[in-house]
Amino acid sequence: MYNDKESQKIVDIIQNYARKHSLFILAYGTGCGAIEIPPTMTSRYDAERFGIRGSATPRQADVLLITGxxxxxxxxxxxxxxxxxxxxxxxxxxxxxxxxxxxxxDSYNTINVLDKYLPVDVYINGCMPRPEAVIAGFVKLQKLIQQGKADGWDIYKKNIDEYKANQKKIITNWVMPDFNF
Amino acid sequence: MEGIGYKILGAVLTTILAFVVGMFYGGFSRKITARIQNRVGPPVWQNFLDVLKLLFKKTSVRYGFMHHIAPLWMISMSITTLMFVPVLNDGLFFTNLNFSGDIIFLLYIMVMGSLGMALGAGSTGNPNSAIGVSRGLTQMVGFEIPWVMALVALMIQYKTTSVTGLMEVQSQSGTWLMFSSPFAFIAALLAMPGMFRYSPFDIVGAPSELASGPISEFGGKYLSTMMTSGSIFAFVKLTLYVDIFMGGASNLIVLVLKTFTLYMYPVLWGTVSARFRTEQSVRYFWGWPTFFGFIALIYAAF
Amino acid sequence: MSENILSKEQLLLDLLKKKFIINESSIKRAKRVEVKVDPKEIIPVLLYAKENSRYISFAHMSCVDWIEDGEFEVVYILWNPEDKINFFVKTRVSRDNGVLPNIDFIWRQANTYEREIREMFGIQFEGLIGRQEFILEDWEHMPPMRRDFDTAEFVKKTYFNRPGREDAKDVREFVQERTDEELPDFAKKYSRD
Incomplete structure (x- = not known):
């Protein structure tokens, strides 16, 4: 019974359900998009009804939200x-x-394509996206999680050499450890 | 009532009950906070989903022995505390271990969970954790004083140090201790929000200041265990208050009603107040709560 | 009333002209005075404005790259809160190895502006204390705000471009097409193609 395909499927369904409905987000709010996060979280658009909740530290977070x-x-x-x-x-x-x-x-100091450096699961288009669009992005992410397709972390591990090469190309003075796991 | 089998079954049932009720209380508090803020809020079973998801998360962080032990320490201390608190007045399963002198023992064992958390947080080496721990210990010095004063006053007044003894006093006289010794109740009630760490006393895990404080390096299964422990401990504290001051409960529905009423007090206070600084918090606890504790002691002695 | 204010501005210019060598001076409009001086006159003029004429607030300091003249123009903007007059002091230095006096002993906040200008344009300030690296991190190319630094080329070389943006037009081309006006020569020289 254990470790066969059928039981693994059941475990997957349960764990994807739990992951889907409980997203702790860590907002990296240096860009102007950070201003769209408070209305998304507070009473008007209320992202907490989807189980989305802010998290203060990367150790507890599930979603890294790069705003801008x-x-x-x-x-x-x-x-x-x-x-x-x-x-x-x-x-x-x-x-x-x-x-x-x-x-x-064409700025000398900002990167253009984020998914060359980090595996991006969902992009939200707009400048800036409205809170409705942000919530639509979260719902899309939830769908991907339920189907088991949101596997950016796995892709990052598999293609770590490529990602690291891209990162080191622009961060010339790499003073931190190679991996911060 | 006889036999070790019933006792073990009772212990397991009590733990499960405490977990479920505590988790639902957490969900209700989130829902009620959301409704006060004019939001829809998460479903009431959201905390179960959070715990389940955290259990499914992987962990690749190693900070040494104490980091692994701390969540286990916390949950075992919560369950140990639960074992010494009678959940119902009389019943087959929920009376648990009770012997004479257990209030003093409870006072000691109730801070042991925090101690485990402090040790675990200290071993992670995160500066936020260290600040959080020092704040937590300072706040504990604050709220423990009125709380201990209230309990000591009760012990002096009724010449018993047992929770069951105090419950018997209430069932014999027919009045709850919150009416027969009101000053102790007021002191204990004013000290209560400090134990629950809702606003304005959430200085330990202040998310915007300290990145959630002592638990900032605990994720995944560690955090899940800590959340479980926290919900059990919340149930324990509420049940203890109900047992001592509100006459206990004869069945589970009454227990849930009484504890939920009591639980709303820190939650509702938390929704309408901002965070204290550490010294403000200590100043609060050493103000009116300690004053009422003194009155209670004098009331009990004479 | 307006004459009175104008006379205050004229008064400042007269006083300055009496004491210092002023290359060019003008009252752009009411409450806006502008002088152009040599770099060695900067400290006396600013000190005089602060101590004697109550231009006590250091509002801003910025730099303009006049690549056609081979010079940088550094602009100091002062503010008199009593008379509500803006006072612009402009000076020019050579683009290569330009050195300016350091004024952060007059206003301490000038230190920040000077460090930024040093990093972004490469103008040195005499005796300026502070790390060479200010906003940029590990920058090893030409100072990026100079006009001969080709940003588009640099971006093409350094960062990835998502396909689908190749037909994006240069703003200058776009303006030219729309209005049919000739671009000035210097703009053509530094346009992308």
């Missing part, structure tokens, strides 16, 4: 934070800046 542009300087911190989170973990890229650079696409 990332300078190379802050990418360093984001990588650190992402690697400190415990599996399974998801990344939501928030706003046009994370998708293709947005209005900062």
């Amino acid at each position: 542009y990332l300078a190379t300087k802050s990418l360093k911190r984001v990588i650190k934070v992402y690697e400190q989170m415990q599996d399974p973990k998801y990344v939501i890229g928030f706003g046009s800046c994370t998708i293709n650079g947005g209005m900062y696409w």
